[in-house]
Amino acid sequence: MxxxxxxxxxxxxxxxxxxxxxxxxxxxxxxxxQTAPIRDYAEPALxxxxxxxxxxxxxxxxxxxxxxxxxxxxxxIEVFGWSRARRDPAAAARYDWMAHEMARLLPAAYSLTAxxxxxxxxxxxxxxxxxxxxxxxxxxxxxxxxxxxxVAETICLYFWYYAWNRLQGDRKxxxxxxxxxxxxxxxxxxxxxxxxxxxxxTPGGVDEAGALVSLYDAVxxxxxxxxxxxxxxxxxxxxxxxxxxYAAYRFLSAQTAAxxxxxxxxxxxxxxIALFTxxxxxxxGYYFGFELxxxxxxxGVTLMGGVLSWLFIxxxxxxxxxxxxxxxxxxxxxxxxxxxxxxRRLVPVFNVALIAGFMVWATPHSMAASIxxxxxxFHPLLGALGLMAPKMIAVTLILxxxxxxxxxxxxxxxxxxxPWAKSGTQIEWGxxxxxxxxxxxxxxxxxxxxxxxxxxxxxxxxxxxxxxxTITFVLDLLLLRGAETRASVRWGSMPRRGQYILILxxxxxxxxxxxxxxxxxxxxxxxxxxxxxxxxxxxxxxPTLGEAAIVVTAITLIFFALLGIAFAISALAGRDxxxxxxxxxxxxxx
Amino acid sequence: MRALTTYAGATxxxxxxxxxxxxxxxxxxxxxxxxPKIRQINAGASPDELAVLGQAIVRExxxxxxxxxxxxxGIEGRGRGPNLDGxxxxxxxxxxxxxxxxxxxxTESLYTPGAWLVEGYANIMPSSIKAxxxxxxxxxxxxxxxxxxxxxxxxxxxxxxxxxxxxxxxxxxxxPAExxxxxxxxxxxxxxxxxxxxxxxxxxxxxxxxxxxxxRAAAQAQxxxxxxxxxxxxxxxxxxxSADFPAETMPDxxxxxxxxxxxxxxxxxxxxxxxxx
Numbered sequence: 083m084x085x086x087x088x089x090x091x092x093x094x095x096x097x098x099x100x101x102x103x104x105x106x107x108x109x110x111x112x113x114x115x116q117t118a119p120i121r122d123y124a125e126p127a128l129x130x131x132x133x134x135x136x137x138x139x140x141x142x143x144x145x146x147x148x149x150x151x152x153x154x155x156x157x158x159i160e161v162f163g164w165s166r167a168r169r170d171p172a173a174a175a176r177y178d179w180m181a182h183e184m185a186r187l188l189p190a191a192y193s194l195t196a197x198x199x200x201x202x203x204x205x206x207x208x209x210x211x212x213x214x215x216x217x218x219x220x221x222x223x224x225x226x227x228x229x230x231x232x233v234a235e236t237i238c239l240y241f242w243y244y245a246w247n248r249l250q251g252d253r254k255x256x257x258x259x260x261x262x263x264x265x266x267x268x269x270x271x272x273x274x275x276x277x278x279x280x281x282x283x284t285p286g287g288v289d290e291a292g293a294l295v296s297l298y299d300a301v302x303x304x305x306x307x308x309x310x311x312x313x314x315x316x317x318x319x320x321x322x323x324x325x326x327x328y329a330a331y332r333f334l335s336a337q338t339a340a341x342x343x344x345x346x347x348x349x350x351x352x353x354x355i356a357l358f359t360x361x362x363x364x365x366x367g368y369y370f371g372f373e374l375x376x377x378x379x380x381x382g383v384t385l386m387g388g389v390l391s392w393l394f395i396x397x398x399x400x401x402x403x404x405x406x407x408x409x410x411x412x413x414x415x416x417x418x419x420x421x422x423x424x425x426r427r428l429v430p431v432f433n434v435a436l437i438a439g440f441m442v443w444a445t446p447h448s449m450a451a452s453i454x455x456x457x458x459x460f461h462p463l464l465g466a467l468g469l470m471a472p473k474m475i476a477v478t479l480i481l482x483x484x485x486x487x488x489x490x491x492x493x494x495x496x497x498x499x500x501p502w503a504k505s506g507t508q509i510e511w512g513x514x515x516x517x518x519x520x521x522x523x524x525x526x527x528x529x530x531x532x533x534x535x536x537x538x539x540x541x542x543x544x545x546x547x548x549x550x551x552t553i554t555f556v557l558d559l560l561l562l563r564g565a566e567t568r569a570s571v572r573w574g575s576m577p578r579r580g581q582y583i584l585i586l587x588x589x590x591x592x593x594x595x596x597x598x599x600x601x602x603x604x605x606x607x608x609x610x611x612x613x614x615x616x617x618x619x620x621x622x623x624x625p626t627l628g629e630a631a632i633v634v635t636a637i638t639l640i641f642f643a644l645l646g647i648a649f650a651i652s653a654l655a656g657r658d659x660x661x662x663x664x665x666x667x668x669x670x671x672x
Numbered sequence: 673m674r675a676l677t678t679y680a681g682a683t684x685x686x687x688x689x690x691x692x693x694x695x696x697x698x699x700x701x702x703x704x705x706x707x708p709k710i711r712q713i714n715a716g717a718s719p720d721e722l723a724v725l726g727q728a729i730v731r732e733x734x735x736x737x738x739x740x741x742x743x744x745x746g747i748e749g750r751g752r753g754p755n756l757d758g759x760x761x762x763x764x765x766x767x768x769x770x771x772x773x774x775x776x777x778x779t780e781s782l783y784t785p786g787a788w789l790v791e792g793y794a795n796i797m798p799s800s801i802k803a804x805x806x807x808x809x810x811x812x813x814x815x816x817x818x819x820x821x822x823x824x825x826x827x828x829x830x831x832x833x834x835x836x837x838x839x840x841x842x843x844x845x846x847x848p849a850e851x852x853x854x855x856x857x858x859x860x861x862x863x864x865x866x867x868x869x870x871x872x873x874x875x876x877x878x879x880x881x882x883x884x885x886x887x888r889a890a891a892q893a894q895x896x897x898x899x900x901x902x903x904x905x906x907x908x909x910x911x912x913x914s915a916d917f918p919a920e921t922m923p924d925x926x927x928x929x930x931x932x933x934x935x936x937x938x939x940x941x942x943x944x945x946x947x948x949x
Contacts, residue, residue, distance in 0.1 A: 334682055335675045379796035380804050383737040389705045396697055403689065582685045589686035593693060608707035613803030617707070624705040631697030635690050 123619045124209045131209035132621040133633065138202040140599050140637045141644075144320075144592060145195035146275075147313070148645075150268045151321025152188055153239070155355050156181040157261040164254050175661040180348050182246050184325045186655075190648030192239055213610045217278060220294050224274050224301065231270045238264035272317075273310055280305035282611050283602070284377040292614040304377045308370035315366045319359045320591050326352025327588030328649065330581035333574075340660055343574035349584050350415060350576075356587070357408045357484065361551075364477050365544050374605070378612070384605050392627055393601050395444050400594045402440035407587050409436065409484055412491060414580045420569035422494035435483045442476035474540045475525035478547050482518050485551055489514075489558055496565040506561045510554050517550030592641055596634035604630075708732050713810035715926070715935045716907050719817050719826035726811075726818025733805040735815075738797070741822065747790060753797065754790045760824025775827065778816045779834045782807070801836070809833070809936065830935065831903040856941035859934060863926070871945075879917050884943050890914075898943045903935060 124131060163177025207214045218225055242260045249257035280303050285292075287299030294300060329349035336342040375382040384390055413429045416422040489510075500506065521543050528539035606612050608622040625633070709732070713725060730736065740749035741757045749755030763777050767788045771777035780787050785797035800807045800815070807815065813833045817826040860866050860882075868878035880886060884898075891901035894912055904911050909922035 331679055331682065334678050375796075378798050378803070380734070380798050382796070383734055384804075388734055388737045389703060392700050395700070396693065399696065400693065582682055585682050586686040586689055589683075589690060593690055607705070607804050609803060613806075622707045626702040626704050627700060628694075628698030628702050629704075631694045635694050638690065 122210075122212045124211070130621055131205070131619070135202065135205050135209060136600070136603070136633065137637055137640070138198060138205050139603075140596050140634075141641055142195065142198035142202045143599060144595060144637075144641045145191055145198055145644075146272070147317040147320045147595065148324055149188055149192045149195050149239070150272055151317035151319075152184055152325065153242070153261060153264050153268060154318055155322060156184040157258065157265060159184070159351070160261065161258055164258065167254070172662060176344075176347075178250075179344070179661045180351065183329075183348060184352075185243050185246075186652045187324075187328060187645070187648050188239060188243055190651045191645065192236070194644055194648060196236075210610070213615055216292065216611070216615060217281075220281070220288065220292075220300055221278060221297070223297060224277060228271065228274045231267050231274065235264060235267035235271055238267055269314070272313060273306075276309050276313065277301040277303070277306055279602075280309050282609075283381075283606060284374065285611050285614055288614065292611070304373050305370070308366075308373045312363075312366040312370045315359050315362050316595070319356045319363060320595060322352045322355035322359070323584070323588045323591045324352075324645070326356065326584045330584035331649070333576070333581050334578065339574055340662070344660060346418075346574045346576045349581065353408055353411050353584060353587070356591075357412065357488070360405065360408065361481050361484065364481070368540070368544075381605055384607060385601065389607075389624060390601055390604055393597065393604075393630075396627065396631070397594070397597060397601075398440060398444035400590060400597065402436075402444070404587060404590050404594065405480065405484065406433070406436050406440070407583050407590065409433075409487055411580055411583045411587070412487060414577060414583070416491065416494055417577065418572050418575050419495040420572070425490040425494045428490060432483055432487050436480055439476040439480040439483070442472055443480075445473075470540070471525050471529035471536060474528070474543055475522055478521045478525075478543050479518060481547060482514070482521070482550075486514060489554070492558065492562065495568045495571075496562060497568065498561050498565050500561060500563060503561060506557065510557050510561065513550060513554050513557070517546055517554075520546045520550075589638060589642065592638045593634060596637050597631075600630050600634060708805075711811065711814075713808075713814060713830075715810075715830045717810075717814075717830065719820070719828055722814040722817035722828065722830075723821045723826040724818075726814035726816070726821075729807070729811050729815055730818055733800075733807070735805075748792070752793075754793060756819065756822050758823040760820050760822055762823070764824065774820060774824065775816060775832070776834050778819050779812065782812055782815060783836050831900065831907055835899075835936075856937045859938055860941075863938075865938075868922070878921060880914070882942055882945070884945055887943055899939055902939045902942050906935060906938065 159177050160181035163174040163181065166177070167174040238260055242257065242264050245257060245260070249260075277300070281300055284303050284305035285300070286303035287294060287296040287301070289295055326349045329345045329352060333342055333345040333349060336345060371382075371385070374385075386394065409432065413426070413432070416426050416429075498507070524539045524543045524546065528536040528543075531539065604624050607624070608617045609615065610617050624630075708729075711725060711729070713722070717725075738751050738753035739756050740751040740753075742749040742755050743757050745755045745757065747754050747762065749757075759778075760774055763774050766772045766774060766777040770788055771780050777788065782800040784799060786795040789795050798805070800812065810830060813828055813830050816828045816833065820826045820828060857871075860869075860871075865882075870877045870881045872881070873883065875881060880890070887902055888898045890912065891898040894901055901912065906926050909924055909926070910920065913919055
């Protein structure tokens with residue numbers, strides 16, 4: 083299988099870099115904290131410090147998101163396959179193959195995560211010595227334990243990946259336990275790093291002068307848990323779309339029909355995971371934004387009504403492309419299913435609904451381009467559509483449309499056989515209609531209500547959506563129990579444009595991640611630590627959104643260039659024997 | 673090579689979409705945000721001068737992201753915060769059960785915006801002396817003067833601006849003045865005050881000695897509180913000249929040389945220290 087050669091290639095650099103990171107963080111930090119006097123900023127260099135840190139930080143975040151997310155769903159797929167091992171060994175082998183294939187990029191990507199992290203650490207400590215001395219002093223103990231968990235994650239990851247084929251059969255449980263530990267350690271590493279990042283936005287556990295009062299409160303600052311939740315979900319979307327893009331490239335270069343079928347299935351699965359997690363992302367983002375707003379209303383003003391307000395118009399467009407692209411790919415998938423013509427007829431309706439929803443989402447609150455121009459008034463032409471209530475209606479109904487699309491996909495090529503199929507279907511669609519009406523009604527009520535009531539009604543809208551999806555999905559599972567299959571899915575018959583969409587979605591999610599990373603950092607304006615440590619450097623301002631977009635694009639391209647190298651390295655390794663495909667894959671995937 | 677061409681071709685749509693993002697981001701209005709300017713506001717600035725500065729500060733620090741200035745709209749404009757037009761006329765007598773004057777009301781509302789929340793509006797405004805606006809005391813006075821001009825005539829000066837409501841706010845208000853020495857005694861030395869004013873009990877050099885009891889008595893004789901007396905004596909030395917000391921000797925440019933934080937620090941020091949301490 084060629085795994086012995088891969089081991090040498092990926093493992094050693096990562097261990098060296100991990101050791102470097104550990105040394106840098108544990109040794110340099112306290113040393114800086116004790117040395118006096120400390121300069122505020124480094125001398126001007128060839129490249130602006132802030133720009134260098136921005137690029138390094140975003141690249142590190144991108145790679146970290148990938149290596150944190152992939153083991154999560156790859157492990158879930160592996161467990162799913164393992165659970166079918168006795169009943170259906172062929173299907174189990176396919177799932178195991180897919181999980182392993184998704185993890186294929188991990189060793190090289192993990193090395194790049196560590197390298198970019200070390201680079202970021204060195205840049206931060208050299209460009210912002212006083213800030214880093216303060217952060218180190220405040221978070222000392224976490225700086226000590228972070229490398230330990232990082233090393234633990236590294237060990238688990240490399241063992242999990244390279245011992246894949248050895249720990250099969252009776253020893254599969256050990257492999258799964260290793261994967262579980264990998265995810266636990268990875269999540270802890272992310273949570274620790276999130277504490278530092280969110281402390282800079284919503285500092286807690288310190289007095290007015292910034293002196294540490296409670297490390298617990300500094301870690302569990304107001305923005306910490308919302309960002310943890312948001313990043314967990316977003317990382318999975320991110321990782322799933324990158325895996326789907328990897329599958330798309332493999333599909334396009336496949337030499338055999340069997341290979342094409344497997345990568346088609348893998349791309350479909352990646353997109354499905356991404357679509358599922360995308361349903362929750364707007365709410366996770368909303369939760370994070372809500373906490374930021376609660377911490378300081380200034381964040382709300384800066385992000386939504388001030389200097390960064392236009393950024394969210396860009397974000398809405400980018401998310402629209404992401405959602406519509408993912409939905410388009412899913413609908414293209416109907417072409418794989420003979421007898422899916424009734425479902426295909428509804429695709430244009432869905433597209434119109436999604437585009438209309440995104441038009442509302444992308445309506446600016448006001449047309450102010452800067453904080454000085456802000457007037458507090460609404461959009462001169464579109465007026466109320468730029469407000470929170472209509473946007474909440476639009477976003478939530480978009481999710482309903484996507485969900486309905488998925489339900490129709492499940493129905494394609496199937497005939498329910500339960501005796502209550504007709505009434506059950508009517509109840510199911512009735513409940514979905516009721517859910518949509520309730521979401522709309524709550525939004526209208528919220529529009530006329532005071533702000534505090536409006537925020538509560540938006541939470542009710544989310545609860546109605548989640549409740550509605552849960553109930554109708556359970557109903558759908560029961561309805562399709564033992565359903566008659568008219569025709570098997572023709573895996574590998576997906577048009578090439580479907581693969582282009584998957585690749586496009588991967589680029590778009592990386593770009594979006596970069597944009598939102600900039601928003602999170604830029605929202606602090608001229609504060610390193612909001613309200614405590616002011617940024618008095620020459621680069622304390624914010625670039626224009628046009629400039630920011632160019633930097634974000636450059637980061638995206640660098641990321642894909644590096645990932646391409648990782649891709650090429652993984653391609654050099656031996657390939658697993660391809661499992662055979664059967665009808666079961668369709669069932670499970672749907 | 674064939675695989676490379678396949679990959680490049682497949683990536684092309686993605687690159688076009690990224691290109692569209694860049695184009696759109698450059699097509700929309702462009703603003704390069706810069707940190708607020710540090711303004712040097714003289715302690716002796718007139719209310720009208722302060723109002724002009726205050727208008728600029730209100731624009732720069734983002735107040736108008738929530739508030740509106742809509743003529744004739746009353747208190748309820750179309751913003752997240754109350755309409756500021758006509759504010760001075762509406763609050764000419766302060767607020768019932770609280771600040772008794774417009775200046776006191778405005779100052780308190782800037783320091784602790786939730787103190788007199790306008791009905792129907794959420795308590796979302798951060799204290800103006802905290803991040804991100806983080807107004808200095810001089811800037812608070814300028815904003816108050818500007819707000820007074822919205823339906824009234826500016827009257828506030830740095831000397832007459834009410835003190836922050838609590839110690840932490842006072843500390844926060846004083847904090848941004850980076851040039852303030854930690855020790856007010858050193859400040860007196862730096863501004864050459866001690867060449868004429870003695871700190872030793874009973875010793876008279878040129879001007880009155882720096883003894884709290886003497887200053888308090890002088891304030892009482894003028895019928896004003898010691899803080900106002902000392903501040904005004906520094907900013908306008910001719911205001912309370914005594915026949916016991918040479919006339920027109922003290923330089924009259926301290927109002928321009930001291931910033932508000934320094935003025936407050938020195939005043940506080942003088943009215944609390946006893947001779948020889």
